Amino acid sequence: MIEWGNFLLVLVGSIVGGCGVVLLFSLGLRFAGPETDGRWRALGVICFVLCGLLIAAGVCLIIPAFAPFFASL
Amino acid sequence: MVALVIALALFFDFTNGFHDTANAMATPIATGALSPKVAVGIAAVLNLVGAFISTTVANTISGGLINEGPSGVLITPTLIFAGLLGAVLWNLVTWVLGLPSSSSHALFGGLIGAAIVGAGFDSINLSVLLSKIVLPAVLAPITAGLVSFLATRLAYKVTKKRQREGFRVGQIFTSSLVSLAHGTNDAQKTMGVITLTLIAGGFQKSNTQPEFWVILVCAVAIALGTYSGGWRIIKTLGKGITEIEPGQGFAAEAATTATILASTHLGFALSTTQVASGSVIGTGIGRKGASVRWRTAGRIALGWLITIPAAAVVGAIAAFVAGAGPIGIGVDAVVATVIIVGIFVYSRRSRVTSHSLAVEPTQFVRPKKRQKSKRPSRGTP
Numbered sequence: 001m002i003e004w005g006n007f008l009l010v011l012v013g014s015i016v017g018g019c020g021v022v023l024l025f026s027l028g029l030r031f032a033g034p035e036t037d038g039r040w041r042a043l044g045v046i047c048f049v050l051c052g053l054l055i056a057a058g059v060c061l062i063i064p065a066f067a068p069f070f071a072s073l
Numbered sequence: 074m075v076a077l078v079i080a081l082a083l084f085f086d087f088t089n090g091f092h093d094t095a096n097a098m099a100t101p102i103a104t105g106a107l108s109p110k111v112a113v114g115i116a117a118v119l120n121l122v123g124a125f126i127s128t129t130v131a132n133t134i135s136g137g138l139i140n141e142g143p144s145g146v147l148i149t150p151t152l153i154f155a156g157l158l159g160a161v162l163w164n165l166v167t168w169v170l171g172l173p174s175s176s177s178h179a180l181f182g183g184l185i186g187a188a189i190v191g192a193g194f195d196s197i198n199l200s201v202l203l204s205k206i207v208l209p210a211v212l213a214p215i216t217a218g219l220v221s222f223l224a225t226r227l228a229y230k231v232t233k234k235r236q237r238e239g240f241r242v243g244q245i246f247t248s249s250l251v252s253l254a255h256g257t258n259d260a261q262k263t264m265g266v267i268t269l270t271l272i273a274g275g276f277q278k279s280n281t282q283p284e285f286w287v288i289l290v291c292a293v294a295i296a297l298g299t300y301s302g303g304w305r306i307i308k309t310l311g312k313g314i315t316e317i318e319p320g321q322g323f324a325a326e327a328a329t330t331a332t333i334l335a336s337t338h339l340g341f342a343l344s345t346t347q348v349a350s351g352s353v354i355g356t357g358i359g360r361k362g363a364s365v366r367w368r369t370a371g372r373i374a375l376g377w378l379i380t381i382p383a384a385a386v387v388g389a390i391a392a393f394v395a396g397a398g399p400i401g402i403g404v405d406a407v408v409a410t411v412i413i414v415g416i417f418v419y420s421r422r423s424r425v426t427s428h429s430l431a432v433e434p435t436q437f438v439r440p441k442k443r444q445k446s447k448r449p450s451r452g453t454p
Binding site (some may be wrong): 019026030 | 123126212216217219220221223224225227228230231232233235236237238239240243246247250253254257320323324327328330331332334335336337338339341
């Protein structure tokens with residue numbers, strides 16, 4: 001039996017996860033990368049941190065043992 | 074016999090490693106985010122670590138695909154041996170051709186072929202084959218390609234041209250994640266095969282976890298394979314399909330990671346290789362001005378189509394010969410060794426090494442302004 005519902009979940013999850021990481025990192029570069037005037041630097045750093053957290057969530061999916069550690073943060 | 078199977082399984086693990094280095098490291102090498110040697114080093118370590126992290130996948134190798142137990146075929150070490158031969162030989166052929174084909178499919182194909190010869194068509198669970206392997210194989214690259222396409226568009230919309238160099242740093246993290254995910258998946262397939270062999274040979278009770286030494290040798294074998302670097306496939310994936318810029322590399326890696334994690338979390342076993350290839354094609358479509366070489370993409374797709382049947386045919390032939398008893402197994406081993414050596418000798422005629430893949434750091438973004446605003450390059454007067 002083909003689980004179409006699960007497949008849809010995978011599709012949505014991949015789009016949210018993949019595009020989320022790229023969007024946050026891009027925004028980080030946009031606001032805190034080279035050729036910025038520094039006014040929005042803090043916002044850029046926040047984007048980088050959020051991107052890092054999203055990747056950390058991905059690590060938790062690979063290594064279940066890490067999940068409690070990140071949850072406690 | 075059991076020792077022979079284990080040795081062959083470990084060799085398969087090794088080919089799996091160098092076949093799949095490209096999945097994680099082709100794009101960072103292509104964009105110059107990591108030098109080739111450093112990239113394969115990181116991939117090797119993460120594969121080693123990944124192999125130890127979890128052993129949940131290890132049992133899925135026999136998970137219903139080949140009917141076993143009282144109702145179906147009792148898989149014997151001889152059949153596993155024949156199946157592994159099919160997988161190893163097909164992996165080496167695709168490696169010489171530089172095709173990123175799925176090592177898992179080669180393994181499944183080989184085992185299927187061997188099981189058909191050993192026990193007839195009834196031994197194969199067709200619906201499981203379709204829903205667990207064939208369908209994900211079609212859908213996964215499309216999903217990854219779509220995600221990669223969207224992510225590339227996003228990345229290029231949001232950032233200015235000269236900021237895109239920064240994606241190189243991000244690439245290091247995303248590609249590492251792919252390596253880690255690969256280690257948790259692929260090393261376990263071999264662990265599963267060895268455990269299955271030990272159970273079939275009566276050395277281990279059924280329904281038990283893989284022994285520690287099995288985990289250890291599998292982890293080392295895949296790490297060594299990864300470190301030896303499958304430069305041919307890295308070349309195809311990193312440069313053959315489309316020219317990759319750092320922003321694209323990051324988007325493609327993020328798409329690969331997201332797709333693999335989402336699907337393994339929901340219980341779809343899919344091929345890392347196919348996902349990574351889909352991502353690279355997606356990112357090629359996503360950037361304006363980039364072109365995808367559809368001929369190469371078509372060759373890769375063709376490789377995917379014939380991986381299972383081809384490995385199955387080799388596995389079937391090997392199983393048929395091995396059916397003749399110890400002499401047959403000996404013939405199998407000798408012929409396979411000759412073919413493997415032959416492939417290696419052939420491969421030396423056109424060598425692809427880490428040196429031919431090194432990328433100048435400034436290849437993609439011309440450093441006109443950078444020299445003025447940031448650090449001036451050392452050595453210039």
